[in-house]
Amino acid sequence: MELRQPSSAEEAVGLLGNGHVALAGGTEIVPLLRDGLLRADALIDIRRAVPRGIHGTTIGAGTTLAELEVDPGIPVVLREACRLAASPQLRAMGSIGGNLLQATRCWYWRLDFPCYLHGGDRCHAKDGRHDEHAIFGNDVCASAHPSDVAAALLALGTMLRTTARELPLAELYRLPTTDDPQTTTLADDELILELEVPIPEASVYLKAMDRQRWSFPIVGVAAARTAGEVRLGLAGVAPVPWTLTSVDDLDRATPLPGTAYKLPIARALVARALRAVATG
Amino acid sequence: MNGHRYAVDVPVGTSLAAVLRDELGLTGTKVACNEGHCGACTVQVDGVPRLSCITLVHTVEGEVTTIEGLRDHPLVESFVRADATQCGFCTPGQIVSAAALVAVSPAPTRDEIRHGMAGNLCRCGTYPKIEEAILHWRD
Ligand SMILES: Cc1cc2nc3c(=O)[nH]c(=O)nc-3n(C[C@H](O)[C@H](O)[C@H](O)COP(=O)(O)OP(=O)(O)OC[C@H]3O[C@@H](n4cnc5c(N)ncnc54)[C@H](O)[C@@H]3O)c2cc1C
Ligand code: SF4
Ligand code: FES
Ligand code: FES
Numbered sequence: 001m002e003l004r005q006p007s008s009a010e011e012a013v014g015l016l017g018n019g020h021v022a023l024a025g026g027t028e029i030v031p032l033l034r035d036g037l038l039r040a041d042a043l044i045d046i047r048r049a050v051p052r053g054i055h056g057t058t059i060g061a062g063t064t065l066a067e068l069e070v071d072p073g074i075p076v077v078l079r080e081a082c083r084l085a086a087s088p089q090l091r092a093m094g095s096i097g098g099n100l101l102q103a104t105r106c107w108y109w110r111l112d113f114p115c116y117l118h119g120g121d122r123c124h125a126k127d128g129r130h131d132e133h134a135i136f137g138n139d140v141c142a143s144a145h146p147s148d149v150a151a152a153l154l155a156l157g158t159m160l161r162t163t164a165r166e167l168p169l170a171e172l173y174r175l176p177t178t179d180d181p182q183t184t185t186l187a188d189d190e191l192i193l194e195l196e197v198p199i200p201e202a203s204v205y206l207k208a209m210d211r212q213r214w215s216f217p218i219v220g221v222a223a224a225r226t227a228g229e230v231r232l233g234l235a236g237v238a239p240v241p242w243t244l245t246s247v248d249d250l251d252r253a254t255p256l257p258g259t260a261y262k263l264p265i266a267r268a269l270v271a272r273a274l275r276a277v278a279t280g
Numbered sequence: 281m282n283g284h285r286y287a288v289d290v291p292v293g294t295s296l297a298a299v300l301r302d303e304l305g306l307t308g309t310k311v312a313c314n315e316g317h318c319g320a321c322t323v324q325v326d327g328v329p330r331l332s333c334i335t336l337v338h339t340v341e342g343e344v345t346t347i348e349g350l351r352d353h354p355l356v357e358s359f360v361r362a363d364a365t366q367c368g369f370c371t372p373g374q375i376v377s378a379a380a381l382v383a384v385s386p387a388p389t390r391d392e393i394r395h396g397m398a399g400n401l402c403r404c405g406t407y408p409k410i411e412e413a414i415l416h417w418r419d
Contacts, residue, residue: 087399213398
């Protein structure tokens, strides 16, 4: 394997694709390479090619979760999502861009079972153990997207700037289908450069975990009120970060036998989050 | 690293932990999960704790401090005084994380300790004593 360290986004884009994979903090990619879940002929270290740091409402995709966690200019919902994500060491290493692109934690996928997401013809989780899995969008793949950060950014109405386009964060994601297992719309040679994060009037992040710290979300609920309008983003409930357009969306959940317990948790956290951001 | 310079020749993809242990013989840094979960392999890069098992050595830029470099840190004594070790496998990583914490916050509260030390698991369950050791590290 080769390592390249381009110094600009243009140079990086020219190197990416065809088995050349972007590497930021490596917290996700290094374990995937080691487990043979990802193959790369070359790693393209993008840390000099992607902006890092916070300038007003613009966040460089290379900014670490640790940097966001302590910045007083960052909306509470995002700071709290970062503070409650992963562990101190991982937050010091992991970038916000990489966090948005993390792979599923479904144990069948991680153990290389030939499921839909690996190009196979079934979901092993639905027939097997799936208590950490989805309650929405689980027709094909039933995995639960683990990004606290993406839920917060959805609630804030974040826009992304990539090397190819500008898009609302929601458009970065797609539900996998039986003939296309992709969960994002990012091209192989496209880099996320910056995030544009509106400042809300009020915001909150609530995370149910199986222990108080250092755990993936069972359910994470982000709420933000911006220009009088409240938006909700959820983590741990669908194969991609999930938006609720209203509380009634919870009635349209499709829980599995093993994930039914998540629905009352989601209801309770949504109710609490809405109270927390309600106008005074 | 730890105030010294070393030249090593390893293939791309090699972790910092593997270089420490197998190339340099610095076996104080432990590898337990080897996938970023447990914190046993924690080292500092420019004072910031990182997981050496999932850090590719070719991407490290800065001064690496391992448990061997913290031999004389008062935390070592305070871990002994508080009896904060059982099997001891997690202890090097605990001390490396704790040293980074007290460098930034010399009088940490219990809550700061719990937040800052959350990435270091101890399967023997010495957490209360680790908390005591860090609270009283300068005594
Ligand atoms: C054990 C563990 C526990 C975790 N717990 C949580 C949690 O509770 N909540 C949570 O939200 N997250 C959690 N995470 C996720 C963690 O925050 C991410 O792994 C981290 O932020 C990824 O960033 P990175 O820079 O290390 O990415 P890398 O590992 O370097 O890259 C990840 C992916 O993103 C791509 N990539 C990275 N940056 C860019 C970019 N700018 N443009 C295009 N592609 C890019 C890479 O090619 C790769 O596919 C956890 C991770 C681990 C390993
Ligand atoms: S939930 Fe998704 S990732 Fe897990 S086995 Fe089913 S298809 Fe694969
Ligand atoms: S050995 Fe590195 S985190 Fe467990
Ligand atoms: S003392 Fe045994 S793992 Fe911590």
